[in-house]
Amino acid sequence: MGELSAFLKIHRVKAPYRDPEERKHDYEEILGVLPEPVLAEQGARCMDCGVPFCHNGCPLGNLIPDWNDLVYRGLWRDAITALHATNNFPELTGRICPAPCESACVLDINDDPVTIKSIEHAIAERAFSEGWVVASPPAPETRTGRSVAVIGAGPAGMAAAAELNKLGHRVVVFERDEGVGGLMRFGVPDAKLDKEIIDRRVRILEAEGVEFRLGVDVGIDLGTEMLRREHDAVVIAIGAREGRDVEMPGRECSGVHMAMDYLYQRNRAVARMKGRPAAPEPPAGELISAAGKRVVVIGGGDTGMDCMSNAIREGALGVEMLDVYPELNPLTGRDARHPWPLAPKRTLSTYALEEGGERRWATQVTELVGGPAGHVRAVRGREVTGTSSADIEAVPGSTFEQPADLVLLAIGFSGVERAGLLAALPLELDRRGNIAAGSTYRTSQDGVYVAGDARIGATLIVHAIAEGRRCARVIDRALSPDARRAPQPMAAVGADGPEAGELGGSSDAAAR
Template sequence: MGKPTGFMEYQRLSEAYAPIEKRLKNYKEFVLRLSDEQAAVQGARCMDCGIPFCTSGCPVNNIIPDWNDLVYRGQWREAIEVLHSTNNFPEFTGRICPAPCEAACTLNINDDAVGIKSIEHAIIDKAWEEGWVLPQPADARTGKRVAVVGSGPAGLAAAQQLARAGHEVTVFEKNDRIGGLLRYGIPDFKMEKGLIDRRVEQMQAEGVVFRSGVLVGSKSMPAGIVNDATEVISAEQLQADFDAVVLSGGAEVPRDLPVPGRDLGGVHYALEFLIPQNKQVAGDKPNPISAKGKHVVVIGGGDTGSDCVGTSNRHGAASVTQFELMPMPPEQENKALVWPYWPIKLRTSSSHEEGCERDFAVATKEFIGKNGKVKALKACRVALKDGKLCEVPGSEFEIKADLVLFAMGFTQPVGGVLEAFGVGQDARGNAKASTEGERSYTTNVPKVFAAGDMRRGQSLVVWAIREGRQCAHAVDTFLMGESLLPR
């Protein structure tokens, strides 16, 4: 814990944002990190709760009370060592994780939770600034070769852990840059991509080899919304060349909305809009989809929808409306009922605050077009009846829509990869691989493992890191008979 009476003396201080009018002019991060002094005070709020539910609420089981206490005492270098012991990439989670640890914080039962995410953000940024984040190459090499397919957070975590265990690791990525959905699924204003680049440099110094623009499978297979591959390697070749293969691609198959007018111009999947924008920010050609001066409708109320809202505002959209099929959740959860679990409640993101009309319990019925372009959206109200969402009679309405973006989630991994390897799939099309027992993360194919979205479906970055680390432990055990890698 921090100060024994800190939770009674200090109030929660959240990270501040740059002014809206300033941040809408660019794609740079705008969250203002806590100062060392502010972070120390927030660390002091960590109470002697006896059982730190925050640790179990965190998918990577961060040892949160320990680094809260170290920050409170000004022992920053020790704090980053504790943080890195469970999390390979706290600069990612400190920015884009929704912080289930804070929902599980004991102080959250009847007060504001400790600002765990903001303290994590402060620790890792200070560590980079001070030069404390250094390569950790293995003392000895095992001679074993591991291929990691997919360079998102799960693949990066698995690759780093396996390289530190002494294995020769090669990461294959179908896109032109490393990072997977971290690189191309998350806008730069939420996480600047230099954060990925410096981790890649660290991992290269640790012995990891990165090969971008390489599609694993075959030319005929569908390869997701983005695919910059200039080279194809078959699954058979990968299995022949490596002692183990980790499949860690992202969930890139988006949910569709097959209603009349779906084929009109201006109706797109979210990533068709977000990925080219990230490429433009990186210096590539301009985004072919522009929201400037348009009435934008985003269908889907999650994080991807919020990213579409923020990007549309930066384009200069005339208006942005976001529809959610489910009823509006309560503004405040019943903590006595849901703690320490992740609560369902109304969440307003920084993108919403920049300008967005939100509407709940709305179903889209039709897209109305003119000259092949979408011009309006016909929708209706829905309500729960006998456990099902049903149309409310007489509730139809139309709204202007020059650009419609589908942000309704993702159903399964990028098409064709699992089929290329002959990996068994569950009912949702994900790789079938248990996380329990001696054969954790193993598939039905010898020496082929699966982790992250490839195994569990669309999920959080922090879950991907957890699965990557645990899969690395399983692969190391498979190769060496035992493993000293932490899970």
């Protein structure tokens, strides 16, 4: 373990974020890496508890006390080995995971938790800069001759592909967008995750043998029957992309958009700015811009925060987020329903507020008001009480009208997209609109599996990676009936993955 009783004398050091006044003028990452001596001290704070609740808090079951200790002792190369044992992409989680592990750290009961995420981020970056993260393709003689198609190149699809390839299967990933990463590329802004970080990992996966076919919308550009004929198994990792819309007077006004439409455009615009190839311009007349506008974001989760940060960088006149729920404990994000070691249900992310955005709690929008040309000019709403959709009540006499030239709807997702792939390959859905698969990752069609948001609903990248890894093991066992490998232990959260309502952290779905 780290240093005996270090937690009594060493205090938590916060992750280093760039000055909001400086960073809001650019599209570079806002999170930095702490110096190594500081990280060693932070690693020393880990108490190596008899029951390390952080293991269970991390959906990947990351071996947190082990690598905290390795960093404390300066054994960085061993630390990346320990980290890679359970996490295919620590450079991604180290940047944008909301760290449910830290909410489960025993120190969080009456002190500040160990700065686990900062340590993870630093291990991954040190490993890349030292050249320790290199392609490690399976030996040719371990190739199984079996082939798996993965539909969707988000974190779930990437993790499933990485694991299946490691196990010797041929893997082809089909992705309809022009780049790999799913919502990490087209939802999350570069300020949180520079897309070169994804590309750097993709180059390694390719060198290991994973084949990515971009710009292929399966079900539209490519028939599912052919896919099933040519591969021994199919993994559906298409995310839960059906955006929740509002039903209220004025919804038809121009200037009212789904948040993801705006974020796709902004991420592509930043990609073009940074000289990345193949990021298409929006079709004529469909540009969504916040520049010089009064922006209202409806919805208080990660998606809304990312809309806000983009709008600020575009030069919006002002950006306000309207959140229907009340403020929770501002230090912990917890309420009485989510005590330690549970992860808080609501986002703690405030980075765009520090850059100049504003948030109004406990306000419900009831109407969008159009101007003479049918363009939105204001939102009308009221203050409310209540902590869930079932108990929201209006505060009498609290109605307000707020000017707005651009309204972005960021109120979460309601399951998988029903058009396209699912029209071509009908699969049973569960009551939440996700692809039904129970705990087996098997869908209602033989040989077709599902992982990630598509199975469990909109959540976090750490859950998506864990899903991809577990799904890969299920498929491997199905493709290798001779059980040529000893069964491997499942990740700490169990084979079932998280159940509805158990997903900690900052996803918009969890926030609602």
